[in-house]
Amino acid sequence: MTESRSGSARVGRRGLLGVGIGLGGLAAGIGGTVAVDRVRTPDAPAALVDFHGRHQAGVETPIQAHARYLAHDLREGVDADAARRMLRLVTDDAARLCRAEPAITDQEPQLALTPCRLTVTVGFGPGWFSALGLTQKQPIGFQDLPPYEIDRLEERWSGGDLLLQICGDDPLVVAHAARHLSKTVRRFTTPRWVQQGFSTPMFGPDSPTPRNLMGQVDGTVNPSPGSDDFAEVVWAGSEAGWFAGGTMLVLRRIAMTMDTWDELDPHAQELAIGRTIATGAPLSGGGEHDEPDLTATDSSGLPLIPQFSHIARAASTGRGDRFLRRSYNYDEGITDGVVDQGLLFAAYQADLTRQYLPVQTRLAEQDLLNEWTVPIGSAVFAIPPGCAPDGQLGEGLL
Amino acid sequence: MNTTVLRPVLAILVAVVVAVTAGCSSNGPTLTISDPHVKAMPAGEMSAAFATLANTTGDDIDIIGARSEAAETVELHEMVMDGPAMTMSAVEKIVVPAGGTIVLEPGGLHIMLIGLSADLEPGDDIEITLVLSDGEEISFTAVVRDMPNAQESYHS
Structure with missing residues (x-):
C-alpha cells in the first residue's frame, strides 16, 4: 500500500535492487482478464470493468443489473486534507473490489471474488465544495436544481455531499462493496440515504433497451457508448480544468402511481x-x-404524437439539451398500503445547467406522464474524472 | 540520517506491494511486503501493523525486531489461546520460510506499536523498519486504516 519512493532509507542509500509490482498491480496492469470499459457483444459480457481510466466507470458502462446509490454528508471538521485521505482509501478499495479482489481490511473477502462488472463511481454534491472551502473550484454549470411545481421531494431521498454509486450484475457483490466502502468513509462522513435499483442488464450497444416498471423502453435516445457524440454529451471538456473528463449526475427518485396508471x-x-x-x-x-x-398527423388532422406527451416535451431542441439516461427501477413493495415502485432516474451530462435544466423545465411545465409520476427525491453530484492506477479520485481538486 | 517522505502519496494503487530488497548483494535475502496497513488509533495508544510477507529466496528469513518513529516501542507479537481467551504475547522472531509467505493479520502475528507519538489518521502513512537476524533492515510504508477488528491487541 505504498509507492516505491517510500521504500526505505536503506533502499534509497543502496539503490533499489528490485521494486516489485504487487499482485494487485499485476492484475491491474498486466493481467489478461481485465476488461476495459468499452463496447462489447451481448453474448460475451466481460466480467470485469476497469476502475481506472480517463473517466470513472459506471457511466459509459452498459447498465448492470443492480445499483446501490449511497449518499453521505461530510462530518463537521473534515477538511480538504481529510477528504483527500478518504478518497485515497476509497480509490484503493474500489480498484481492488472492481478487480474482484478483497479490499484491504475486507472483513468478508469471499464476497468480493465474483467478477460481475462491478463499478464504483464517486460523486461530489454542492455541499462537498462548500464544506471544504472549494466553491471556487466547483465545476461551471454545477448547481442544485431549482424547485419545480411537480416536486414532492422528501428529505430522506434528497441531497448529499458524497455519492458512492455501486453497480454490478451480482447483488451480493454489490451489497458487499457498499458495506465495505461505507465503513471506509464513516470516519469522515455520516450516511444520508441509500437507494437501490435494478435493471435488465445491457452488455453492449446491441442489447435491447431496458424497460421501466410501466413497461416502457427507457433510454432509446441515448448517445452510443464509445462514440464522439457520447463524449460530447456526457464528458466535460478541457475547458473544465480539473473537472475535464468528469460528468454531472442528476438523480431523481420518481414514484410511479401504478394503481392509477393501471x-x-x-x-x-x-x-x-x-x-x-x-x-x-x-x-x-x-x-x-x-x-x-x-x-x-392522423387522417383527422390530430398529431400522432400528442403535443404534451413525454417524448414530445423531452425531445431535444437541437440546442445541446441532451443527456445520458441510465436509470434503475426501484420496488420497495408496499408502503403505507400503496404500491411503492418507481424509477431512480439518472441523467449524466457534461453541464447540467446547459443540458439538463431546459428539458426538466419543459417536463415540469407540461408532460402527460406527470399525472402518474411524482418526483420524491432529488440530488446532484459532480462526478470527477477517473484516475490512473497510480492516481486517486479527486486529484486536481484536493 | 535518511528520511522518507511520509506525506500520503497518490500511488497506493499500483504499488500494492512494497518490494524491498533486504540484501546489498544480488543473492541476499529478499522479502516482499504487500498491503501493509496499520490500525487507526489516537496518540498515546497502541496500534498494530499488518501485511503479507513473502520470502522469494531459498533461505529462511528471520525478523528479529522492528521500529518506527510513530511509536515509542515496537514489538513483534502473536495472539495465542490462553484458556478460553486470546491473549497477546511478544515473540522473539518471525520466521518467513524459504519460498514461503507469512500473513500478519488480526488474531495472529502482528507488529505491535506501543505509545503512538501522534494520532494515526486513516489515509495517512507511517514508516516501519524491520530488522533481520543478519543485521539487514527493511523499511516500508504502511497506510493507516480504520479496523473494527484487531481489538484484541489493546486489551492487555
Whole structure:
C-alpha cells in the first residue's frame, strides 16, 4: 500500500535492487482478464470493468443489473486534507473490489471474488465544495436544481455531499462493496440515504433497451457508448480544468402511481408517452430508434404524437439539451398500503445547467406522464474524472 | 540520517506491494511486503501493523525486531489461546520460510506499536523498519486504516 519512493532509507542509500509490482498491480496492469470499459457483444459480457481510466466507470458502462446509490454528508471538521485521505482509501478499495479482489481490511473477502462488472463511481454534491472551502473550484454549470411545481421531494431521498454509486450484475457483490466502502468513509462522513435499483442488464450497444416498471423502453435516445457524440454529451471538456473528463449526475427518485396508471387502457398509456409500449417505436411510425415525427398527423388532422406527451416535451431542441439516461427501477413493495415502485432516474451530462435544466423545465411545465409520476427525491453530484492506477479520485481538486 | 517522505502519496494503487530488497548483494535475502496497513488509533495508544510477507529466496528469513518513529516501542507479537481467551504475547522472531509467505493479520502475528507519538489518521502513512537476524533492515510504508477488528491487541 505504498509507492516505491517510500521504500526505505536503506533502499534509497543502496539503490533499489528490485521494486516489485504487487499482485494487485499485476492484475491491474498486466493481467489478461481485465476488461476495459468499452463496447462489447451481448453474448460475451466481460466480467470485469476497469476502475481506472480517463473517466470513472459506471457511466459509459452498459447498465448492470443492480445499483446501490449511497449518499453521505461530510462530518463537521473534515477538511480538504481529510477528504483527500478518504478518497485515497476509497480509490484503493474500489480498484481492488472492481478487480474482484478483497479490499484491504475486507472483513468478508469471499464476497468480493465474483467478477460481475462491478463499478464504483464517486460523486461530489454542492455541499462537498462548500464544506471544504472549494466553491471556487466547483465545476461551471454545477448547481442544485431549482424547485419545480411537480416536486414532492422528501428529505430522506434528497441531497448529499458524497455519492458512492455501486453497480454490478451480482447483488451480493454489490451489497458487499457498499458495506465495505461505507465503513471506509464513516470516519469522515455520516450516511444520508441509500437507494437501490435494478435493471435488465445491457452488455453492449446491441442489447435491447431496458424497460421501466410501466413497461416502457427507457433510454432509446441515448448517445452510443464509445462514440464522439457520447463524449460530447456526457464528458466535460478541457475547458473544465480539473473537472475535464468528469460528468454531472442528476438523480431523481420518481414514484410511479401504478394503481392509477393501471386504469388506463394501453393506447392511452402510449399517448402519454408518445411511443408504442410493445416496440418502443414512436407513434409517428417506424422502429424504436427512428426519429419521432412530431408533426405527423392522423387522417383527422390530430398529431400522432400528442403535443404534451413525454417524448414530445423531452425531445431535444437541437440546442445541446441532451443527456445520458441510465436509470434503475426501484420496488420497495408496499408502503403505507400503496404500491411503492418507481424509477431512480439518472441523467449524466457534461453541464447540467446547459443540458439538463431546459428539458426538466419543459417536463415540469407540461408532460402527460406527470399525472402518474411524482418526483420524491432529488440530488446532484459532480462526478470527477477517473484516475490512473497510480492516481486517486479527486486529484486536481484536493 | 535518511528520511522518507511520509506525506500520503497518490500511488497506493499500483504499488500494492512494497518490494524491498533486504540484501546489498544480488543473492541476499529478499522479502516482499504487500498491503501493509496499520490500525487507526489516537496518540498515546497502541496500534498494530499488518501485511503479507513473502520470502522469494531459498533461505529462511528471520525478523528479529522492528521500529518506527510513530511509536515509542515496537514489538513483534502473536495472539495465542490462553484458556478460553486470546491473549497477546511478544515473540522473539518471525520466521518467513524459504519460498514461503507469512500473513500478519488480526488474531495472529502482528507488529505491535506501543505509545503512538501522534494520532494515526486513516489515509495517512507511517514508516516501519524491520530488522533481520543478519543485521539487514527493511523499511516500508504502511497506510493507516480504520479496523473494527484487531481489538484484541489493546486489551492487555
